[in-house]
Structure formats: C-alpha cells, structure tokens
Amino acid sequence: MMRPVLAVVLNTYREVVRNKILYAILFYAVLLVLTGHFFADVSLNQERRILFDVGLGLISLFAVVLCLFAGTSIIYKEIEKKTIFLIVPRAISRGQFLLGKWGGLFLAMAVIITAMFLILLLQVWFLKLHPEVALLKGVLLVYLEVALLIAVALFFSSFSSPVITGMLTIGFFVIGRLLPDLKQILFTKYQADAFRTVAEELLQVLPHFYLYVPSGHDFNGHTLSLTTDFVTWAYVGWAFLYTLLMCALILIIAAGVFRRRDLA
Amino acid sequence: MTEPLPLEITHVHKKFKTGFLSLRTAVAVTDLSLQLHTNEIVGLLGPNGAGKTTTLKMVTGLIFPSSGQVRLYDQPVDRRAARARMGFLPENPYFYDYLTAEEFLQMACGLADMPLAGRGVRVTEMLKKLGIHHARALPMRKFSKGMLQRAGLAAALIHDPDLVILDEPLSGLDPIGRRDFREIILDLKRAGKTVLFSSHILPDVEDLCDRVAIIVKGRLREEGSLADLLEHGTRNTDIEVHCPHGQGEVLAREFPSLDRAETLSGFRLGVPVGTGLQGVLRRLLELDFEIQSVRPHRISLEDLFVAHAQAAGPREEPGSPEGPSPGSRSGGEEVAP
Numbered sequence: 001m002m003r004p005v006l007a008v009v010l011n012t013y014r015e016v017v018r019n020k021i022l023y024a025i026l027f028y029a030v031l032l033v034l035t036g037h038f039f040a041d042v043s044l045n046q047e048r049r050i051l052f053d054v055g056l057g058l059i060s061l062f063a064v065v066l067c068l069f070a071g072t073s074i075i076y077k078e079i080e081k082k083t084i085f086l087i088v089p090r091a092i093s094r095g096q097f098l099l100g101k102w103g104g105l106f107l108a109m110a111v112i113i114t115a116m117f118l119i120l121l122l123q124v125w126f127l128k129l130h131p132e133v134a135l136l137k138g139v140l141l142v143y144l145e146v147a148l149l150i151a152v153a154l155f156f157s158s159f160s161s162p163v164i165t166g167m168l169t170i171g172f173f174v175i176g177r178l179l180p181d182l183k184q185i186l187f188t189k190y191q192a193d194a195f196r197t198v199a200e201e202l203l204q205v206l207p208h209f210y211l212y213v214p215s216g217h218d219f220n221g222h223t224l225s226l227t228t229d230f231v232t233w234a235y236v237g238w239a240f241l242y243t244l245l246m247c248a249l250i251l252i253i254a255a256g257v258f259r260r261r262d263l264a
Numbered sequence: 265m266t267e268p269l270p271l272e273i274t275h276v277h278k279k280f281k282t283g284f285l286s287l288r289t290a291v292a293v294t295d296l297s298l299q300l301h302t303n304e305i306v307g308l309l310g311p312n313g314a315g316k317t318t319t320l321k322m323v324t325g326l327i328f329p330s331s332g333q334v335r336l337y338d339q340p341v342d343r344r345a346a347r348a349r350m351g352f353l354p355e356n357p358y359f360y361d362y363l364t365a366e367e368f369l370q371m372a373c374g375l376a377d378m379p380l381a382g383r384g385v386r387v388t389e390m391l392k393k394l395g396i397h398h399a400r401a402l403p404m405r406k407f408s409k410g411m412l413q414r415a416g417l418a419a420a421l422i423h424d425p426d427l428v429i430l431d432e433p434l435s436g437l438d439p440i441g442r443r444d445f446r447e448i449i450l451d452l453k454r455a456g457k458t459v460l461f462s463s464h465i466l467p468d469v470e471d472l473c474d475r476v477a478i479i480v481k482g483r484l485r486e487e488g489s490l491a492d493l494l495e496h497g498t499r500n501t502d503i504e505v506h507c508p509h510g511q512g513e514v515l516a517r518e519f520p521s522l523d524r525a526e527t528l529s530g531f532r533l534g535v536p537v538g539t540g541l542q543g544v545l546r547r548l549l550e551l552d553f554e555i556q557s558v559r560p561h562r563i564s565l566e567d568l569f570v571a572h573a574q575a576a577g578p579r580e581e582p583g584s585p586e587g588p589s590p591g592s593r594s595g596g597e598e599v600a601p
Contacts, residue, residue, distance in 0.1 A: 003379075014360075014363065086358075086359070087375060090375040
C-alpha cells in the first residue's frame, strides 16, 4: 500500500533536486562566508552570536523561499504537463498522491536544509567558535516549519493556480508568523464581544508558524538566544507533535478537495 | 462464479462548466453505455471531439461522470483495487523530462504496487519488448515521439494488467512502430487480456478489433462486432461505364433513380441490391455504352463511420484532439445554463 506513495516521493524528490534549486545551497555558502568575514570585523567579539543568528536565519529564509518556489506549482505542473495522467489511473488514491508529493518535497527540502546546516557548522569550526546544541534545536524547528509550509502550499495547490496558491500560502505564512501580535492587537483594540471571540477562534486554527522562530522571552521570562538560553527539548517535542497533527489535518482536507477534482 | 465484466459503463453523462463564472455547460458525453467482455479487443471510434478521450478519462478515473456509473471488474473506478488491474496509455503521453526510461518504468512499477524484488527484470524485459532498451539511460526529453509512445506503452503494461486502455495508441508512429504496436495488442488478446482503444485509423481498427463502438458528438451511435455492423450496411453494385462527351444526359434520363458519380472516363452507377442489376446492364448494352467494370461494393467501416458522422449533422469546429474539455465547445452540444 505504501509502495505507490514511495514511488511518488522518490519522483518528486528527483524532480526538485534535478532542478536548479540546489544552487541555492551554493548561494547560501557564499552568503554565510561573506557574513562571517564581514561581522567578524565589525561585531566586537559578538561574531559567534551573529553567525549563529544569521546562519540559522538564512537557513530558515532559504528554506521558506525554496518551499514556496517549489511547492506552489507542484500539483499544477503535474496537471498542466499531463504527467498526472500516468499516475492517477494506477493503484494509488489521490490522497496517497498528495502524501507522496508532500513527502518528496519535504525530503528534498530536508536534504537542502541539512546541507546548509553542515555548511554553517563548517563555518563555525573554521572560525574556531564553540557550537551550541541550540543550533540543532533551531534547525529542527526549520525542518518542522518547512513541513507545515509544504502542507499549506499543497492544500491550496490542490484546487487553485500557482499564483493564487502562492499568494494564499504567503498570506497564511505571514499571518502564522505574526499570530501572537495579531492576538495582542485583537485583545487590546477590541472589547470581549462576539467578533473578538470569532476572530480569536479563527486565529487559533490558522497554522502557528511563529512556533518555529522562538524569540523574545519564554514563559519563565528567560531571554531566548541561540548562544545563551534557547527553547527546551520539550518545546521542540511539542512543536513536532503540533506539526504532525496539523500536516495530517491539512493533507486530509486537501485529499478531500482533490478527490473529486476533474483532471481534464 | 462468473468473472465480473472488465468494464461496464452505464448511462454515463458528462457535462463541463464553461465560460465566465462557469455559467454555461458543454455536454461532452450523453447517455453512453458500453460493456467490455473478457478477452476481447474493442475499438472506440469517432471523429475529433466526439468524446472518445472524455470517455476514456472517465474510465480511468481522471474525471468523473456527471451522472451514470463506470465500473471496473464490478467495482467503482475510484477504488484503487479496481484500477490496479488496469493499464492506461494516454494520448500523446507526457513524461517527466528529467527521468530516464529505466527510472520511469521503475516508478511505474512502484505506482502499480509491485514488490521491489523482480522490478529490475521486468523493466528490462519491457524495455526490450518495446525496442527502447538501447535508450534506457537516456533522459526522456531526448526521446522521439515514437520512443515516447513506446515508453508509455511499456509503463501501461509493466504490471501485466488484465484490462488495457489505449488512447490513440497508433497515432504518431511510423509504419514499423504501428506494426509492432498491432502485434503487441494482438499478443495481449492471445494472453487473455481485454483491450479498449480509441482510434480514427480505421484500417488498424478493422485489423484488430472484435467489436467497435462509434461515438459521434458524445453519443454512442453504433456498437457491435465488425461482421454484424458491416452486414447491416446496404450493398451496392458499382458499374463503371465509358461515356463519350454528352452521353451523361442519356444516363441521367434512362436511370434517374441510380446514384451517379463522374469518373475520369465516364460514370459510375450505383445499383442497390435487389433493384434489377441485370436489367440495368442489358439496357446499357442496348444503348451501346461500353461497360468497363461491374463490382459488388461492400460497405466498409469507413463508410459506416462517415455515414454516422454525417447523420449527426455538420461538424463543429474541431477543438483539441482530446475532445471537449472545460472551456472548449468542441464535440459537445452547448446547452443553456
């Protein structure tokens, strides 16, 4: 039953990595080296903190951009190029097809993120800086962020064009990143009425992308930093569970939408 | 217990929403019913835009009927288990450019839920059978149209399906390719498989099919064995006569009820069966016409095809070769929203 899914996973992975998308890794490496050299000169012994922040921030940025680039057209291209005609008539359900696309794109992104993370570690080693376990936690959160973002992009691409998919995915991503601020605005600007209740509930069900970029203070008042005090392993574990559930939910809804779509 | 029918299409209608805000409806297929029995080759015939490809897309689960049912081996087509016994070659198959033929067939094995063990042997076997083994490591973007068609057929047959659906399998092939494909289709029948294919290359259909179904403007116009269909057709006897200049009027006056067609050297008269062939011949000789040939004319599949196409009314603007699709009127009667 999983063999057809694995076939789609492998094919999607090949599609992504045989594209020019891997050049992004090279670009990342160049940017990181330049960043290291530049900030080493101007940061007054803060190069470790800056390298960690910039390095991980760039991984997240690259991953999100690549994800949007590849994810928004991933179903559309199959239909437009009619390659889906070779897949859907086979022993695979449309839900499995979507799962395979999600898996393949995530696998490709995971390879790219891992490569970028290794480059970051190389740079840390090259500059004779001490690595932190927080870096590992940070990159794990990027994997999770990408997994959720791919699911959101797949959901929209299961019924709309790449342009609409791109706009909606970016919209959901930005709102998801700004959710705590939006909740705060809602709380301070509006009184506790029906509108606020509905709006709060709505924000609650939107993907919580802010979970993957913890910043500021945690609940105990500790300042979160990659070099001093970052999130706990329990936080990463809860984020993992949240991502798993949200991805499953989104893909189930996407499969429901895609199941009755005419692939003409 | 009897084996369920490989394919059963029951009163299928297909409409597409078209136009701005999808307020208009194009009818692509109307009340189509068709059954395929085990181990037969059935040809789906029809002019461009008749609804052949739409029908095959419904049979393969790519699109869904607006009403009616499509069942494969007594299961709805949207069940995976039903489609597992089917192989499909779409018209002008499109491929992943970045894959080699070998990788593509490996993927086809996976999609067919075949176990890993034995895939390599099967892939090699199919590549050799379809004559593209030499190009197995080549990216498919470098394949010619004929090679792509062969790769598509290899993928359709990789899991040894019981029911094979082929959409215009012989179009775009050179004579050798057509011969090879015909041979493979006949091999499938010898192996007990069931084949449904669409085509408008009529000689191939006549060579291969046990039965044909003729679709025009989304409706099934005729269906049956070739022998039965052609038996029902009227038969003429064609008489070719040499006719000096000006003598054509004599023929028109003497035989007003016969079909007349002008030829290079005279006229061809069509005498329907049972309307006094001998009397016509005798009269021609009395009038001193030179009779060049007398040939019984048996209705051909082409005659039948053309007759149905003409009976359905003037041809609409041909659309895409795939027949009606959303946004296209070809082949479908436009009805009010």
